[in-house]
Amino acid sequence: MSDISFFSRVGNLFKGFMSLWIQDVEKEHPEIAYQNRIDAMVSKYAKLKDVTAAVLRRREDIDSCLNKQGEELKRVAADLEAAVATGQDDLAVVLIQKKEALEASIASLSVEFEQSRRDAEEAKSSLNSMKAEIAKLKDERDSMLAKLQSAQARIQIQDQLEGLSVEADVRALDNVREHINNTAARAKLGAELADSDLDNKLAQLRVSSGAISARATLEKLKEAQAAKAAGSKTL
Structure with missing residues (x-):
């Protein structure tokens, strides 16, 4: 147990040093820090896009199935009326059972379709939000890097002016x-x-x-x- 605790502490210490080192590197090279964050968000966006596409595909499949079963229900209902009209009771009983099964299936699919529709809307909303966040982060990167370059240029000018100062002479x-x-x-x-x-x-x-x-x-x-x-x- 003590060995495990020791190595765990060493591992945590190493992670801490690495985190501090990375922070120092990012301070010296902010463009790298911004690009890493943007790349990470773009990767998440791609994954969320795949998930959203799957949700939309499921919604479309359920909708297609509902349409097919709805058409089938119409045909069964017409056949049932014909069987009743012609006195074919045995066939009418079978058609009634089929009609009830279709109605139950359609009711269940309708619930699934509504859920898939909400899931699709949430997924699209999340996708749009993440896309907006990526664009916002890119704008922030450009603005902050421009601000940094301006500050660095001002510092260089100040240093040059101090070097040309009469007091120094x-x-x-x-x-x-x-x-x-x-x-x-x-x-x-x-x-x-x-x-x-x-x-x-x-x-x-x-x-x-x-x-x-x-x-x-x-x-x-x-x-x-x-x-x-x-x-x-x-x-």
Whole structure:
């Protein structure tokens, strides 16, 4: 029992995986899913058509039999009247029995014919309904596939427009901008470091000292010239 239960569970699991796989395939290829459903309905329609044809044939056979027995009943009734009129009692008794049998058979066939007529109407109605369902499913298939193709085309256009977006080009220059800014910052840093360097400060100090010394010498020369000029005036 346990083995049977195990294999049954494995079988159910396999069926479940297959069902999920088929659903995924149908999602990726909806045209296949629709066509499979249409083919299945067409197959059922063909079988129902055969059944309907058989029902119609039975109705026609019963109707034909009723017509024949009705004609036979008319002849027996005429023969019975003739037998009674001519005093042929033995023949009249046989004809009466035959007439009663025909009437019973006709009554039974009439019931069967009515049932076969209803069966035929139901079968034709089912056949027409299934035919309409097939046509409806085909229309739905065409409409849904057209809708899917339209949506896919719109997605492709959107993807292409996104690929042509200016933002993408602007973002592509971000790295270039960052590199340029970093380079400028490094250059500025080098200049600041150069200004704060001790040797550079000393050189600047020496330049300043030289300028002060030269100015002092200039002042002395001016004073000497002024003194010389003043001595010349005194003489």
